Amino acid sequence: MQRQEFNQLLNDILKPHNIKDFCPNGLQVEGKNEIKKIVTGVTASQALIDAAIDEQADAILVHHGYFWKGESQPITGMKKRRIGALLANDINLFAYHLPLDIHPEIGNNAQLAKLLDIEIQEGLEPVANSVAVKGRLKTALSGDEFASKIAKVLNRAPLTSLVRSSKIQTIALCTGGGQGYIDLAAEQGIDAYLTGEASEQTIHSSREQNIDFFAAGHHATERYGIKALGELLALEYGFEVSFIDIDNPV
Structure with missing residues (x-):
């Protein structure tokens, strides 16, 4: 082509x-x-x-x-x-x-949600093409159980702030450096927020607003959109595609 x-x-x-x-x-x-x-x-x-x-x-x-x-x-x-x-x-x-973060099928958010059994329902922001999304876990899990699931799926133990005693049902997420959306998730009464990175103030937001928080790595949460895009190009358009994962601990 x-x-x-x-x-x-x-x-x-x-x-x-x-x-x-x-x-x-x-x-x-x-x-x-x-x-x-x-x-x-x-x-x-x-x-x-x-x-x-x-x-x-x-x-x-x-x-x-x-x-x-x-x-x-x-x-x-x-x-x-x-x-x-x-x-x-x-x-x-x-x-x-x-554009790759927000694509509803092959995007980073969509692919991460699929891997972690999260059913995305709508955008977290009250705008079209919200960068962050929200939904529900297919099976309610405690914070520790969900952290273990993340570690198993992404091969990376997440940084966590687990403050709730009840199981997680509703969850918002944004792959990469989306920690700033935690306050919007808390305002909407969501049980947990998942992203790639954390800032110093993120943990205070979690503790003071009673929302569980998971930072699973910027790179680790964003491996899957570009991989899915390559697979689509190979399957539907016949390109020879190789996904190469240059690991990054951040």
């Missing part, structure tokens, strides 16, 4: 025009025109680029790409080495941030 056609295909699937983001979604670094072999991963780190070079990939497709609002603009140091490697090997870089 030609590069521009592939970019349009991704835009048709993920609809980046529907949400305001902190980075450009779509093609970020231009490479060869014909795309057959794709490497997917969470972040366009040097390690992922090196793996894509070894795989002789035509394109890299990630959740965390480049050119974030507020970042240093000069292409020097680490950024030069990364972009230089892409250009030298004629590899395209495509990145989708919030």
Whole structure:
């Protein structure tokens, strides 16, 4: 498939025009025109680029790409080495941030909820395309039981603040760095909140508003959307796709 056609295909699937983001979604670094072999991963780190070079990939497709609002603009140091490697090997870089988080089927929230037996009901925010969502556990669990389930599924013990004596039934979630949504979840009387990261104030919010909190890792909660997108591209469009997980403890 030609590069521009592939970019349009991704835009048709993920609809980046529907949400305001902190980075450009779509093609970020231009490479060869014909795309057959794709490497997917969470972040366009040097390690992922090196793996894509070894795989002789035509394109890299990630959740965390480049050119974030507020970042240093000069292409020097680490950024030069990364972009230089892409250009030298004629590899395209495509990145989708919030559009991949919120996709109702292959998105990060949807995929994590599926893995943890959470039935998503609606957005947590009172707007279209809410970044955080809310729903119910298919089977009510104590905080300790749910923490054990997270650890087993993600192979990562979560950071927790368990303050409730009753079992968790309702739950809100936002993969990645979504800890700021805990207050909105508490305002709505939700039993628990799940995300990737925690801030110092998050634990106080949990304790003072009686809402269980789970931080399961930014990387660990966002492995599954990009993987699902790659699987869709392979199954429905015939691309050769390799998901490469460059582990990150954060």
